[in-house]
Amino acid sequence: xxxxxxxxxxxxxxxxxxxxxxxxxxxxxxxxxxxxxxxxxxxxxxxxxxxxxxxxxxxxxxxxxxxxxxxxxxxxxxxxxxxxxxxxxxxxxxxxxxxxxxxxxxxxxxxxxxxxxxxxxxxxxxxxxxxxxxxxxxxxxxxxxxxxxxxxxxxxxxxxxxxxxxxxxxxxxxxxxxxxxxxxxxxxxxxxxxxxxxxxxxxxxxxxxxxxxxxxxxxxxxxxxxxxxxxxxxxxxxxxxxxxxxxxx
Amino acid sequence: xxxxxxxxxxxxxxxxxxxxxxxxxxxxxxxxxxxxxxxxxxxxxxxxxxxxxxxxx
Amino acid sequence: xxxxxxxxxxxxxxxxxxxxxxxxxxxxxxxxxxxxxxxxxxxxxxxxxxxxxxxxxxxxxxxxxxxxxxxxxxxxxxxxxxxxxxxxxxxxxxxxxxxxxxxxxxxxxxxxxxxxxxxxxxxxxxxxxxxxxxxxxxxxxxxxxxxxxxxxxxxxxxxxxxxxxxxxxxxxxxxxxxxxxxxxxxxxxxxxxxxxxxxxxxxxxxxxxxxxxxxxxxxxxxxxxx
Numbered sequence: 106x107x108x109x110x111x112x113x114x115x116x117x118x119x120x121x122x123x124x125x126x127x128x129x130x131x132x133x134x135x136x137x138x139x140x141x142x143x144x145x146x147x148x149x150x151x152x153x154x155x156x157x158x159x160x161x162x163x164x165x166x167x168x169x170x171x172x173x174x175x176x177x178x179x180x181x182x183x184x185x186x187x188x189x190x191x192x193x194x195x196x197x198x199x200x201x202x203x204x205x206x207x208x209x210x211x212x213x214x215x216x217x218x219x220x221x222x223x224x225x226x227x228x229x230x231x232x233x234x235x236x237x238x239x240x241x242x243x244x245x246x247x248x249x250x251x252x253x254x255x256x257x258x259x260x261x262x263x264x265x266x267x268x269x270x271x272x273x274x275x276x277x278x279x280x281x282x283x284x285x286x287x288x289x290x291x292x293x294x295x296x297x298x299x300x301x302x303x304x305x306x307x308x309x310x311x312x313x314x315x316x317x318x319x320x321x322x323x324x325x326x327x328x329x330x331x332x333x334x335x336x337x338x339x340x341x342x343x344x345x346x347x348x349x350x351x352x353x354x
Numbered sequence: 355x356x357x358x359x360x361x362x363x364x365x366x367x368x369x370x371x372x373x374x375x376x377x378x379x380x381x382x383x384x385x386x387x388x389x390x391x392x393x394x395x396x397x398x399x400x401x402x403x404x405x406x407x408x409x410x411x
Numbered sequence: 412x413x414x415x416x417x418x419x420x421x422x423x424x425x426x427x428x429x430x431x432x433x434x435x436x437x438x439x440x441x442x443x444x445x446x447x448x449x450x451x452x453x454x455x456x457x458x459x460x461x462x463x464x465x466x467x468x469x470x471x472x473x474x475x476x477x478x479x480x481x482x483x484x485x486x487x488x489x490x491x492x493x494x495x496x497x498x499x500x501x502x503x504x505x506x507x508x509x510x511x512x513x514x515x516x517x518x519x520x521x522x523x524x525x526x527x528x529x530x531x532x533x534x535x536x537x538x539x540x541x542x543x544x545x546x547x548x549x550x551x552x553x554x555x556x557x558x559x560x561x562x563x564x565x566x567x568x569x570x571x572x573x574x575x576x577x578x579x580x581x582x583x584x585x586x587x588x589x590x591x592x593x594x595x596x597x598x599x600x601x602x603x604x605x606x607x608x609x610x611x612x613x614x615x616x617x618x619x620x621x622x623x624x625x626x627x628x629x630x631x632x633x634x635x636x637x
Contacts, residue, residue: 156364157363158370207384210380215377218369219369219373222369246581254571266563271585274588281587281588281591330389338395349399350402351400
């Protein structure tokens with residue numbers, strides 16, 4: 106079993122594995138999305154206070170969770186690549202960034218669209234949205250840094266260090282923003298904060314969890330796809346890549 | 355199933371469908387972007403090997 | 412006499428101070444920028460004293476952030492260009508100590524003048540005099556953290572195109588906690604409340620940054636130079 110695992114740390118073998126896995130991951134993602142959307146849009150009842158608008162939650166909350174999860178994956182794989190010099194780990198960090206940034210963007214947009222009917226403004230500086238915005242900047246910074254460095258090794262290592270500094274700062278940023286938020290606003294409980302409270306009805310909880318799972322598998326599907334392109338790019342001087350390029354001419 | 359009620363979403367239709375639409379864009383966008391990247395990488399490799407062969411002649 | 416950790420660090424510190432003294436423009440430009448940015452706000456929002464008084468803590472801090480960031484490229488640029496930085500990497504002394512010495516020199520020539528100038532500019536923004544000591548103390552505690560965090564960004568972007576703007580993009584999100592608590596301290600003081608909690612937090616940030624950041628910057632330098 107050990108031998109099989111280590112074999113896939115080699116880019117060439119992982120390329121083939123990723124190619125086989127991607128369609129299956131994609132299929133499971135699509136099924137989960139279907140189930141989640143069905144339960145979220147058709148089965149779950151309207152909310153007592155927010156009516157139908159709360160259904161945005163089934164997109165907003167999973168997107169926000171994913172924005173954090175993908176950043177952890179990015180920082181974690183970056184750290185693995187930095188410490189043990191594993192190229193695939195470096196590649197996972199690089200390909201995760203645009204996916205995570207897009208989830209963060211989705212969380213911000215849906216947060217704004219949810220806020221307008223609830224609070225009356227298109228943007229509200231509440232603790233969650235503000236932290237999400239700063240997370241978006243962290244993603245952009247990571248991508249900008251990697252884009253500015255030509256040498257792939259330096260780019261991966263610099264990005265990994267930046268991501269680690271970011272990860273350590275995220276709790277500090279979150280804490281500071283929460284303090285700042287309670288400081289500048291009276292203690293009015295926002296509608297979104299209420300959703301975080303424990304008593305969420307199962308008919309609403311299950312679609313939420315299914316959507317979160319769907320988004321997670323979606324991330325892995327797209328990451329696998331991007332990894333294949335990244336592997337071809339980085340290993341372009343090897344014979345096996347040459348065959349792939351030549352064969353498909 | 356009252357479809358017109360469903361699309362109106364209790365008056366919040368713009369916001370709800372705007373959100374789900376944005377989600378669709380993000381998901382589809384990610385997939386298309388990944389496919390595009392794969393395609394351009396293969397093209398780059400082909401050009402690379404073509405120039406390589408031309409250089410060694 | 413064999414070079415010790417302290418004597419080497421002190422040499423690096425004094426060298427950077429001397430080099431900065433030879434180019435006074437490098438020290439004065441951030442100060443002028445600081446002043447200009449602060450003067451822009453009344454021009455933008457109108458001179459009404461009550462409004463300026465409310466904005467003052469935030470504006471002072473944002474301007475200090477931006478001025479510090481502008482000066483960051485100076486930290487490693489010239490040593491990188493003439494090879495001194497590579498010599499430091501090969502030195503038997505721990506790189507983090509040498510880096511800390513450089514950051515200290517950078518703060519003395521950039522952050523400290525900002526701190527000293529701030530009360531004058533705060534008067535322009537109608538900040539009550541009762542808040543001045545808090546302003547000074549908060550900036551005194553906060554600006555070294557800005558230099559420290561900024562040094563990581565400067566080290567990661569050594570020699571890259573896109574220079575200053577790229578560093579800003581990397582470093583500004585990390586600055587937000589300092590901004591929140593620094594401005595919070597001054598605002599609390601200006602409205603007659605006790606700024607102690609904010610100042611303690613700023614002090615805590617400073618201690619943690621002093622403990623960890625030089626190692627991160629040293630690692631970043633090795634990544635950029637290897």
